[in-house]
Amino acid sequence: MSHHIVEAADLHYAYPDGTVGLRGVSFHISHGESVALVGENGAGKSTLLLHLNGYLSASRGTLRIGDYLLTPKNLNAVRRSVGMVFQNPDDQLFMPTVFDDVAFGPLNLGLEKQEVLRAVTQALETVGVAHLTKRPPYKLSQGEKRSVAIATVLAMSPDILVMDEPTSSLDPRSRRRLIELLKTFQHTKIIATHDLDMALDVCERTVVLHCGQVTADGKTKEILQNEELLRASSLERPLAMQRCPACSTPKKPVV
Amino acid sequence: MNNIGKNSFDIGYLDTLAAGDSSLHHLDPRAKLITTCAFIITVVSFDKYALAVLIPFFIYPVALISIGGLPAEYLLKKAFLVCPFAVLVGIFNPLVDREIIFHIGAIGIPGGWVSFLSILLRFVLTVTAALILVSLTGFNRVCEALLQLGVPKAFVVQLLFFYRYIFVLTDEAERMVRARSLRAFNASAMGLRNFISLAGHLLLRTLDRAERIYRAMCCRGFDGHIRIIRSSKIRCQEVVFASAWLFVFVLLRFFNVSLKIGDVIMGLFQ
Numbered sequence: 369m370s371h372h373i374v375e376a377a378d379l380h381y382a383y384p385d386g387t388v389g390l391r392g393v394s395f396h397i398s399h400g401e402s403v404a405l406v407g408e409n410g411a412g413k414s415t416l417l418l419h420l421n422g423y424l425s426a427s428r429g430t431l432r433i434g435d436y437l438l439t440p441k442n443l444n445a446v447r448r449s450v451g452m453v454f455q456n457p458d459d460q461l462f463m464p465t466v467f468d469d470v471a472f473g474p475l476n477l478g479l480e481k482q483e484v485l486r487a488v489t490q491a492l493e494t495v496g497v498a499h500l501t502k503r504p505p506y507k508l509s510q511g512e513k514r515s516v517a518i519a520t521v522l523a524m525s526p527d528i529l530v531m532d533e534p535t536s537s538l539d540p541r542s543r544r545r546l547i548e549l550l551k552t553f554q555h556t557k558i559i560a561t562h563d564l565d566m567a568l569d570v571c572e573r574t575v576v577l578h579c580g581q582v583t584a585d586g587k588t589k590e591i592l593q594n595e596e597l598l599r600a601s602s603l604e605r606p607l608a609m610q611r612c613p614a615c616s617t618p619k620k621p622v623v
Numbered sequence: 624m625n626n627i628g629k630n631s632f633d634i635g636y637l638d639t640l641a642a643g644d645s646s647l648h649h650l651d652p653r654a655k656l657i658t659t660c661a662f663i664i665t666v667v668s669f670d671k672y673a674l675a676v677l678i679p680f681f682i683y684p685v686a687l688i689s690i691g692g693l694p695a696e697y698l699l700k701k702a703f704l705v706c707p708f709a710v711l712v713g714i715f716n717p718l719v720d721r722e723i724i725f726h727i728g729a730i731g732i733p734g735g736w737v738s739f740l741s742i743l744l745r746f747v748l749t750v751t752a753a754l755i756l757v758s759l760t761g762f763n764r765v766c767e768a769l770l771q772l773g774v775p776k777a778f779v780v781q782l783l784f785f786y787r788y789i790f791v792l793t794d795e796a797e798r799m800v801r802a803r804s805l806r807a808f809n810a811s812a813m814g815l816r817n818f819i820s821l822a823g824h825l826l827l828r829t830l831d832r833a834e835r836i837y838r839a840m841c842c843r844g845f846d847g848h849i850r851i852i853r854s855s856k857i858r859c860q861e862v863v864f865a866s867a868w869l870f871v872f873v874l875l876r877f878f879n880v881s882l883k884i885g886d887v888i889m890g891l892f893q
Contacts, residue, residue: 506790
């Protein structure tokens with residue numbers, strides 16, 4: 369089981385209008401790792417994520433997902449193994465009902481009807497929204513939409529989960545529920561986020577992007593205590609690592 | 624809430640109605656779709672001066688509304704909302720066609736007015752029938768039925784996407800209009816320049832969204848085909864429902880029931 373890896377080597381990408389998205393990004397993520405991708409707005413996080421499912425292709429450098437080098441020929445195999453959860457669930461949930469949406473991926477994989485039903489039920493149960501099967505996605509709350517969006521990806525049994533701002537626009541309780549859910553997943557996870565508290569809870573490793581380059585790559589709790597690095601990347605310490613607002617004593621360090 | 628939001632919410636109410644539990648709700652959508660199409664074709668197949676013969680056709684919407692437990696007032700309101708289109712189609716008839724075709728007492732009724740009223744009547748009948756179909760079935764299941772009846776997939780998929788995103792789009796339009804009105808203190812006058820800018824932005828946002836949705840579809844193995852699991856089947860009830868109504872439509876189309884009832888009533892008075 370050592371093949372669910374993501375390896376980027378010197379990735380470069382510039383948008384058609386000339387905006388440079390990535391300037392030589394390299395990293396190696398091994399099987400089962402949970403990695404937070406952090407950085408200021410426009411640092412290149414979303415651009416990098418779009419490379420991971422082959423939607424954008426680097427102008428220079430290589431990307432290896434699992435056993436495959438990302439090339440147009442391997443695109444389907446890569447998309448089969450990388451499950452991508454988009455920032456806005458309304459972009460991800462396009463089918464008339466929750467069931468149809470979750471079944472969309474498995475049906476495209478050519479699974480039999482019974483297998484599709486099983487995959488859909490299992491995915492919806494995993495994220496705790498099995499009761500929403502017949503509902504149209506546009507009538508769900510933001511938290512429910514997010515859960516269903518994750519289910520649509522889980523139903524395809526991906527090896528690697530890629531998420532773009534999974535906790536954005538969630539109420540605290542839904543956010544907490546999502547964090548607990550993410551902790552239970554055994555997949556290799558890459559999570560682009562500004563929610564550093566979530567990163568601290570879910571990801572043991574953090575990659576910091578700044579102006580399209582990796583400026584730090586290491587243990588989350590070490591990176592999130594590096595004031596200088598955080599300031600340079602327009603970030604700040606997560607709340608869990610800041611002083612207590614009531615008594616001003618430093619919070620217990622995260623061990 | 625402004626009008627855009629209110630109207631889109633209203634469309635969503637059709638889906639709420641479709642979740643009802645009457646015997647009509649449980650019928651296979653194909654039976655209801657075929658019956659509705661037959662009804663619409665029959666209603667529009669009369670000649671342009673048909674008026675009295677159309678009245679008995681109200682039995683179809685009235686029966687379905689009462690058995691299905693649908694709110695008649697809401698459906699009629701929705702039908703009248705699109706009425707201006709019908710008025711536009713027929714408004715010039717009274718001017719063009721002035722030939723007197725029958726008299727009520729001493730007053731001669733020109734053909735133009737009769738055909739105009741006929742257009743309005745047909746419009747109310749057909750639009751109400753379509754609204755009833757969606758209220759008893761749900762838009763998505765109507766689309767499934769279209770697919771099962773052999774309508775090209777590309778067309779049905781377009782319809783499904785249109786329905787799915789009409790809410791997202793109206794929501795976006797509503798937010799833009801709200802943002803404008805909060806900063807435009809003379810809220811009633813939008814002005815052509817503002818309108819063009821808003822519409823342009825909405826179009827650009829829509830294109831962006833289309834791109835993102837396509838991306839999400841590709842990520843889940845989209846290859847140009849939308850696959851949906853269906854489990855509906857035609858049972859005895861569906862056959863009875865469709866054939867009974869088809870029989871009624873044929874009867875009303877080829878026998879002038881209004882005339883016969885009129886004769887009977889006149890006979891009673893004589």
